[in-house]
Amino acid sequence: MRSLRRRPLLVPVLLCALALLMARPAGAAGDGDGTEGGTDSGLSGQVARLYEDAALATQQYEAGRSEAEAQRVRAQRLEELLDRERRDIAVMRGDLGRIARAQYRDGGGLPLAAQMILADNPEELMRGQHAVWQADLAVNNAITKSRRAEARLAADEAKAAAAWQALDKRNTELAELKQGIEQKLEAARWQLQDQANASVAAGSCRGAVRLDQPPTDLTRAWVAPVERYELSASFGSGGSRWANRHTGQDFAVPIGTPVRTVGAGRVVKVSCGGPFGIEIVIEHQGGYYTHYAHLAAVTVDQGERVATGQWIGQSGTSGNSTGPHLHFEVRVTPESGSAINPVPWLTSRGVPIG
Known part of the structure; x- marks a missing residue:
């Protein structure tokens, strides 16, 4: 941790x-x-x-x-x-x-x-x-x-x-x-x-809850989605909870942990139903999208622009989840099914995960 x-x-x-x-x-x-x-x-x-x-x-x-x-x-x-x-x-x-x-x-x-x-x-x-x-x-x-x-x-x-x-x-x-x-x-x-x-x-989502944002490090273009964590289910791992393979990297954190966007971008989706529970999708430059799921609350609205490290929600265990954690994906489209391994993707951007 x-x-x-x-x-x-x-x-x-x-x-x-x-x-x-x-x-x-x-x-x-x-x-x-x-x-x-x-x-x-x-x-x-x-x-x-x-x-x-x-x-x-x-x-x-x-x-x-x-x-x-x-x-x-x-x-x-x-x-x-x-x-x-x-x-x-x-x-x-x-x-x-x-x-x-x-x-x-x-x-x-x-x-x-x-x-x-x-x-x-x-x-x-x-x-x-x-x-x-x-x-x-x-x-x-x-x-x-x-x-x-x-x-x-x-x-x-x-x-x-x-x-x-x-x-x-x-x-x-x-x-x-x-x-x-x-x-x-x-x-x-x-x-x-x-x-x-x-x-x-x-x-139906309750809408964005505005929280006081912490100071952000303007010298960093990319950060981890949570500050403190333990890694749990990894990308590609098998399990009875997924139809095929796990499509993201799970970060085991308590409910209410501030979740931050890994990089600057625009919120393209805020949803509160389905297996991912409360989820957010953010579009970044270069054609990549990041996905944050099983949240307990969101602090941004769809269409809003966000800065690196900005709090976008709070972790939880909503949807198809067996315990508090953040499910994090990197996608090449905003939709599910286009995920790539997020760990090397973040590592290549100066954010080692482990």
Whole structure:
């Protein structure tokens, strides 16, 4: 499956953006600028926006996971530092014990009066007092150092615990936000498909639903019909669903996925009945036609001119279809039965499919 281009994301800002997306009421999507009733165009617009929101949520979730992994590495390093500090404190405590034992052996534990009685001369008394002073200083320094290390250890342990808690909270929030958007999108997708099925059953299209078009890359003359996909049935493959052989290339995508024209041209057919369900045929320079079938909605009218990469509809599973996908054909006439293999045709125009 092809992946969206990733851009650097700031996780805190993204969390706020996602929260705003989740806070938007479902009914707010019904204020689109469709040419027909507000319900139909509003639902298509809602699906399109939720589709983009879900893609953004996925990007944000992946960026959050990447940041979480970096934070996990930092937390692990902090744990290693804590282990070293604990070992250092154990060494300090051992040193204190050795100093205390040495002081006792050297007479540092005797009272001053006893040292004066046992000393043979003033010089020996002074040496003893100097030794006691040095031992006391060493003990005091060791105790101070140990206390500082223990305080630092306690602070670092609290910092490590806070880091792990923040990590868990961030992952939970990102997962919940992503799941919420995807649930709303899934519900809206099947509502859109229900409308498409009704149109196919009636043999009458609802008309174009006008959606906000994404920015297009004017430097490219040809693009793939969907941005992200998995390939399913290929051209020429056999199966019980087709009278002869499969006449196009199927792109497995969820209902409501924006479908774009692979190149500039003119819409010569919009139909909502028959085995292809809701379908569009576009004429291009050079005598070729592209066919987009099993759609859930269309965003163009017959006779309209379209630019490369322009959204012309939303994928679905209308007509003779066993699951959500886009059926894409390249033809030498606008009618069925003149299809050629679309994969090498696109590849020769700088659009590798795979």
